[in-house]
Amino acid sequence: MRLPPIQAAVLEAASATEDRTIERLAEELGEKPEAVTGAVFALEEEGLLDVTEETVEAVSLTDEGTEYVEMGLPERRLYEAALELDADEESVSMGEAIGRSGLEGPEVDIALSNYARKGYGEIDSGELSATAGREEDAEADALALIAAEEPITDAVLDDLARRDLVSRRESTVRSVTLTDAGVTALMEGIEESETVGQLTPELLTTGEWDDVEFAEYNVEADAAEVVGGKKHVLRQTADRVKDVLVGMGFEEMDGPHVDSEFWINDALFMPQDHPARTHWDQFALEEPSETADLPEELVERVCSAHLEGVGPDGDGYHSPWTEEVARGMDLRGHTTSLSMRYLSGEAVGKLEPPQRYFSVEKVYRNDTLDPTHLLEFFQIEGWVMAEDLSVRDLKGTFTEFYERFGITDLQFKPHYNPYTEPSFELFGHHPETGELIEIGNSGMFRPEVLEPLGVECDVMAWGLALERLAMLITGAEDIRDLHGTLADIEFLRNAEVIY
Numbered sequence: 001m002r003l004p005p006i007q008a009a010v011l012e013a014a015s016a017t018e019d020r021t022i023e024r025l026a027e028e029l030g031e032k033p034e035a036v037t038g039a040v041f042a043l044e045e046e047g048l049l050d051v052t053e054e055t056v057e058a059v060s061l062t063d064e065g066t067e068y069v070e071m072g073l074p075e076r077r078l079y080e081a082a083l084e085l086d087a088d089e090e091s092v093s094m095g096e097a098i099g100r101s102g103l104e105g106p107e108v109d110i111a112l113s114n115y116a117r118k119g120y121g122e123i124d125s126g127e128l129s130a131t132a133g134r135e136e137d138a139e140a141d142a143l144a145l146i147a148a149e150e151p152i153t154d155a156v157l158d159d160l161a162r163r164d165l166v167s168r169r170e171s172t173v174r175s176v177t178l179t180d181a182g183v184t185a186l187m188e189g190i191e192e193s194e195t196v197g198q199l200t201p202e203l204l205t206t207g208e209w210d211d212v213e214f215a216e217y218n219v220e221a222d223a224a225e226v227v228g229g230k231k232h233v234l235r236q237t238a239d240r241v242k243d244v245l246v247g248m249g250f251e252e253m254d255g256p257h258v259d260s261e262f263w264i265n266d267a268l269f270m271p272q273d274h275p276a277r278t279h280w281d282q283f284a285l286e287e288p289s290e291t292a293d294l295p296e297e298l299v300e301r302v303c304s305a306h307l308e309g310v311g312p313d314g315d316g317y318h319s320p321w322t323e324e325v326a327r328g329m330d331l332r333g334h335t336t337s338l339s340m341r342y343l344s345g346e347a348v349g350k351l352e353p354p355q356r357y358f359s360v361e362k363v364y365r366n367d368t369l370d371p372t373h374l375l376e377f378f379q380i381e382g383w384v385m386a387e388d389l390s391v392r393d394l395k396g397t398f399t400e401f402y403e404r405f406g407i408t409d410l411q412f413k414p415h416y417n418p419y420t421e422p423s424f425e426l427f428g429h430h431p432e433t434g435e436l437i438e439i440g441n442s443g444m445f446r447p448e449v450l451e452p453l454g455v456e457c458d459v460m461a462w463g464l465a466l467e468r469l470a471m472l473i474t475g476a477e478d479i480r481d482l483h484g485t486l487a488d489i490e491f492l493r494n495a496e497v498i499y
Ligand SMILES: N[C@@H](Cc1ccccc1)C(=O)O
Pocket: 333, 334, 335, 336, 417, 420, 441, 442, 443, 461, 462, 463, 464
């Protein structure tokens, strides 16, 4: 029998009595698994091989996992440092133990968050103790086994996966055995035929291509995975949000990322001593630290609203209001600053009702990073200006908007904002964890906001979280998987924004 060289080689390497995997054959023959798979399918079609398929979970170390195999787990290194400081006698300073361990950056947090959980000792107000005689660490042992390609138990695997130290993937393992026909063919002898699998520059330049016989394409063979560039999941979500809002009749706003306290806070009737206006919550600029460019008449009206309120029964904050504070420059902590610029007429001139505006833009807050918080994130800002709006209009708009993303179980909770009354927070269920997560904040702008701006009808408004929406759409459980230095590339490659 005549066969192309790779098929002949595969047939000779296969056994009649023992299953051999394609991986193993490829290794033995020094060929690419894809090439061997192609040959196997061709031989199966000729009836010379039997192929069986099995789905298995392949476990491999992530970069972080590989690093810990070499360096030791951070909590383990902290424990060893604590022991060197005699922590089994009594507790020692946490700072000193960290210093001795050589842990740096995010590793410190990782060490601290696993230390007590794994029984290495207690951490209490800056002090740390170490449980004597902790020789074993199931997670460390398991990492070493995975590195050596040995099997490990599922329970530890779950822990390691939760820590992102391993990645798990389903793959299909194909094994082959010789059929009777295959055995007979081998006994009768195989000759290598001249078929060519790949057209090369040599074949072309020598003109040999005209003499050789080409192998047939095998469209069923596994091909190498191609990871091409694609639009980021968050950008896909933002584009979709824009499409939906434009479809609902909204126009887009834009404006400065760095803005004055006036537009970010004062125009919104945020008292100047409000805690959200301190460095705990927002990033202030040193250079330039203030603007000379404020709309003077509006500043006067806003100042008066703060001091005396608006209307005949109005009441203000009875606390000082200074233009100096209003001139301060910040990275905007919300895009409601844009709504103020548009509603005041400052951005595109005086607007007559009805109007609908939105933006999908970045905001900056001095928050603590966690699974639902980033320091830079995107807000879906929006407002509707019309006569006689009510909370029903607000809820109806959200219901319509979120339905376009398959989110139909919104929940509303009463809330407080200095600038809206009434105010509502919005919640949606996470598709994977079932947890209720906050996805937005909204309300009807108060007269103290609208009157100084010269707006005489109702305005309902909101700020929705783009990343949280992306989490509900894609099932991402940690906002840090989506963007930032800890983004999960594997997740981003596969996540889909379907609509
Ligand atoms: N600025 C609010 C959102 C909001 C905008 C407009 C009205 C009400 C709420 C926030 O950042 O959470």
